[in-house]
Amino acid sequence: MMFVPVNGAPTYCYTGGKPFDAAKPTVVFIHGVLNDHSVWILQSRYLAHHGFNVLAVDLPGHCRSGGEAPASVEEAADFIGALLDAAGVQQAALVGHSWGSLIALEAAARLKERVTHLVLVGTAFPMRVSPALIEASMNDPMKALTMVNIFSRSTLCAPPSALGPGTWVFGAGMALGRRVLASNPAVNVFHRGFVACDRYANGEAAITQITAPVLFLLGGVDQMTPPKAAQGLITKAREAGKTVRVVTLPVGHHQMTETPDATLAALHGFLAP
Amino acid sequence: MPGYSDPGFDTLALHAGSQPDPATGARAVPIHLTTSFVFESTDHAAALFNLERAGHVYSRISNPTNAVLEQRMAALEGGIGAIAVASGQAALHLAIATLMGAGSHIVASTALYGGSQNLLHYTLRRFGIDTTFVRPGDIDGWRAAVRPETRLFFGETVGNPGLDVLDIPTVAQIAHEAGVPLLVDSTLTTPWLIKPLEHGADLVYHSATKFLSGHGTVIGGVVVDGGSFDWDRSGKFPGLTEPYDGFHGMTFSEESTVGAFLLRARREGLRDFGACMSPHTAWLILQGIETLSLRMERHMANTEKVVQFLAAHPLVGRVGHPLLESHPSHALAQRLLRHGARGAGSVFSFDIKGSRAQGKAFIEALKVFSHLANVGDCRSLVIHPASTTHFRMNDEALAGAGIGPGTIRLSIGLEDADDLIDDLKRALKAAEKAGA
Numbered sequence: 001m002m003f004v005p006v007n008g009a010p011t012y013c014y015t016g017g018k019p020f021d022a023a024k025p026t027v028v029f030i031h032g033v034l035n036d037h038s039v040w041i042l043q044s045r046y047l048a049h050h051g052f053n054v055l056a057v058d059l060p061g062h063c064r065s066g067g068e069a070p071a072s073v074e075e076a077a078d079f080i081g082a083l084l085d086a087a088g089v090q091q092a093a094l095v096g097h098s099w100g101s102l103i104a105l106e107a108a109a110r111l112k113e114r115v116t117h118l119v120l121v122g123t124a125f126p127m128r129v130s131p132a133l134i135e136a137s138m139n140d141p142m143k144a145l146t147m148v149n150i151f152s153r154s155t156l157c158a159p160p161s162a163l164g165p166g167t168w169v170f171g172a173g174m175a176l177g178r179r180v181l182a183s184n185p186a187v188n189v190f191h192r193g194f195v196a197c198d199r200y201a202n203g204e205a206a207i208t209q210i211t212a213p214v215l216f217l218l219g220g221v222d223q224m225t226p227p228k229a230a231q232g233l234i235t236k237a238r239e240a241g242k243t244v245r246v247v248t249l250p251v252g253h254h255q256m257t258e259t260p261d262a263t264l265a266a267l268h269g270f271l272a273p
Numbered sequence: 274m275p276g277y278s279d280p281g282f283d284t285l286a287l288h289a290g291s292q293p294d295p296a297t298g299a300r301a302v303p304i305h306l307t308t309s310f311v312f313e314s315t316d317h318a319a320a321l322f323n324l325e326r327a328g329h330v331y332s333r334i335s336n337p338t339n340a341v342l343e344q345r346m347a348a349l350e351g352g353i354g355a356i357a358v359a360s361g362q363a364a365l366h367l368a369i370a371t372l373m374g375a376g377s378h379i380v381a382s383t384a385l386y387g388g389s390q391n392l393l394h395y396t397l398r399r400f401g402i403d404t405t406f407v408r409p410g411d412i413d414g415w416r417a418a419v420r421p422e423t424r425l426f427f428g429e430t431v432g433n434p435g436l437d438v439l440d441i442p443t444v445a446q447i448a449h450e451a452g453v454p455l456l457v458d459s460t461l462t463t464p465w466l467i468k469p470l471e472h473g474a475d476l477v478y479h480s481a482t483k484f485l486s487g488h489g490t491v492i493g494g495v496v497v498d499g500g501s502f503d504w505d506r507s508g509k510f511p512g513l514t515e516p517y518d519g520f521h522g523m524t525f526s527e528e529s530t531v532g533a534f535l536l537r538a539r540r541e542g543l544r545d546f547g548a549c550m551s552p553h554t555a556w557l558i559l560q561g562i563e564t565l566s567l568r569m570e571r572h573m574a575n576t577e578k579v580v581q582f583l584a585a586h587p588l589v590g591r592v593g594h595p596l597l598e599s600h601p602s603h604a605l606a607q608r609l610l611r612h613g614a615r616g617a618g619s620v621f622s623f624d625i626k627g628s629r630a631q632g633k634a635f636i637e638a639l640k641v642f643s644h645l646a647n648v649g650d651c652r653s654l655v656i657h658p659a660s661t662t663h664f665r666m667n668d669e670a671l672a673g674a675g676i677g678p679g680t681i682r683l684s685i686g687l688e689d690a691d692d693l694i695d696d697l698k699r700a701l702k703a704a705e706k707a708g709a
Contacts, residue, residue, distance in 0.1 A: 001524070001527055014527060017323075017521065017522070017523065017528075036530055037530075038527075038528070038529050038530040038531075041324075041528055041529065042325070042326060042327055045323075045324065045325045045528075046320055046325035046326060049320070049323060049325055063530060064505075146279075150278060150279050155292070156280065156285070156288050156289050156290065156291075156292075156348070157288075157289075157290055157291055157292040157341075157344070158344075159327070160327035160328050160329070160335070160340065161327055162327070162529060162532070163327075163353070163354050163529055163532040163535050163536060164324070164327045164335060164535075164536070164539060165327065165328075165329060165335035165336075165337070165339070165340035165343065166335065166339070166340050166343030166344060166347070166354045166355055166356055166357070166535070166539070167344070167347075167353065167354040167532070167535075168289070168290075168344050168347035168348050168352060168353055168354055168355075170348070171347050171348065171351060171352050171353040171354070171500065172353040172354065172500060172531060172532065174351075174353075174500075175353045175499065175500030175501060175531040176500070176530055176531050178501070179500075179503065179530055179531055180530075182503075260326070260327055261326060261327075264326070
């Protein structure tokens with residue numbers, strides 16, 4: 001792991017159990033609302049031991065990272081650029097989940113050739129969040145957290161997951177959400193993240209501005225970001241002549257933990273030189 | 274197809290962690306009696322060993338049948354995951370050995386299963402881990418017992434055998450103020466009666482030998498992590514928050530923000546101590562869990578009738594069940610347990626007015642109740658704690674645990690309640706005659 005000072009605040013980056021090596025191709029993993037770097041363990045650790053440099057970040061104001069939690073997708077995208085600068089990374093692949101996918105998309109549009117690959121996991125545009133859920137995230141976060149985890153899961157029988165066999169993915173999602181929420185006593189990062197998702201309006205413009213090939217990694221039974229909600233972006237990217245790959249896995253919104261191997265295979269197949 | 278909504282307890286007890294076997298279509302959970310699992314390639318093997326990918330390597334560390342039990346128990350308790358082990362005592366040892374080493378200190382309830390008492394009072398002291406025992410209801414005592422080297426608070430949901438209900442929210446708060454987790458033994462209550470994690474406990478374990486398996490056939494244990502305790506913030510658990518040379522220099526709390534305990538417990542505890550569960554045992558416990566709520570409901574109903582009978586009998590001096598308003602934990606049981614005081618379990622004790630000889634006559638006259646050292650069977654059981662489960666404790670320690678020389682412990686089973694009461698009636702008559 002390493003702490004990178006970004007905009008004057010320490011930013012935690014999980015490096016997959018390997019020291020950061022600027023000579024290797026770099027992959028930046030960006031988590032979603034009320035998550036942190038640990039949702040990527042089974043993808044990031046593997047890549048770190050297979051020729052990649054990994055920076056699985058805790059976004060500012062989340063868990064181990066200091067700084068102000070981003071209030072918009074654009075603000076978070078600027079942070080990703082600043083992170084690459086601070087870490088001395090000239091080029092990187094960006095992999096984002098849910099809210100993180102919007103951040104990766106906007107960052108790729110801004111950073112142009114500095115982004116070698118773009119992976120949008122569980123994405124949608126627009127990423128509308130229901131008023132009831134936004135309201136609950138502010139006034140009854142535990143209720144909203146339960147709703148999110150219920151909507152996200154697709155099975156009562158996930159394969160061996162992020163902690164290995166014996167992990168109850170639903171419970172792990174609940175516990176992580178509680179921990180992330182508690183990690184920032186100054187800001188409700190749950191509500192702030194949902195509002196940022198809901199208000200992001202630049203998705204279709206951003207997808208036309210990227211220069212990197214893009215992988216859409218979707219969950220076939222995802223109720224948070226249903227596959228059809230990504231079709232607009234996919235169509236726009238194709239119309240703009242981008243290199244587009246779409247992989248749909250038979251899972252919900254927790255692709256990384258409900259199908260860790262299939263998610264890794266899709267990622268590795270896309271990122272490998 | 275939409276995903277699952279929010280399954281209730283009984284649905285989780287039947288479905289959590291399992292699905293029809295994709296290879297054969299088998300609906301029941303298959304028993305994977307195999308020591309090891311073939312790697313797809315050398316890269317796959319290396320990735321599994323280095324936790325880059327998840328999967329099964331060797332059944333001492335994990336097994337698909339055991340994993341179903343582990344997921345199911347985590348689901349029922351509201352945890353993030355679980356580890357199935359060889360016995361309830363192995364679960365307690367695994368939890369302690371994962372959290373601390375020589376020079377550490379535990380604050381524990383006095384009202385514990387005798388085996389737990391032995392482990393803390395004698396065996397762990399030999400390995401440099403000291404324990405201060407506190408009466409479960411002595412809230413100031415819990416706070417006063419904390420030392421700089423304290424690493425764990427530990428108690429039973431309903432203390433064995435007096436059924437002192439642990440004030441989990443209050444004790445958890447004191448533990449957290451001290452920067453340590455609360456571990457709770459929920460064997461006698463099962464998640465059907467209380468989910469300790471919802472009340473503030475951080476770790477829960479069971480002797481699955483008892484109500485979970487429910488039929489007196491197998492020995493097993495399981496420890497569940499709530500994922501709630503922040504090991505980094507505490508700063509007292511370098512084994513979880515600093516690189517560990519014993520496992521690739523891994524820092525467990527970085528690998529998993531909420532699952533560091535489980536990672537180390539499995540990767541070190543099962544690997545090195547080796548107290549794993551047989552997949553066949555896991556399967557039998559799963560069979561039990563599938564009917565847990567049905568059985569617990571009957572256990573409770575029978576217990577209520579037996580308690581009422583004993584409380585009215587002239588030869589009975591005291592009935593130690595929170596169902597009775599005279600029990601010191603009655604109000605706490607009403608507040609904490611899912612079914613109120615009725616849900617304080619079906620294992621309880623009572624005192625016969627009379628001599629040791631009368632107690633012996635009572636036990637020997639029973640026909641339906643079996644005299645043996647177990648609880649939580651579908652059959653009704655009886656034992657004399659002072660001469661068996663707690664025989665190593667002196668009179669003072671016995672009194673501290675709420676046990677007298679004439680105390681009889683019952684575990685109420687699933688027989689017809691009238692037959693149980695008839696059996697007790699006959700045995701009490703025999704005890705009366707023995708005193709004449």
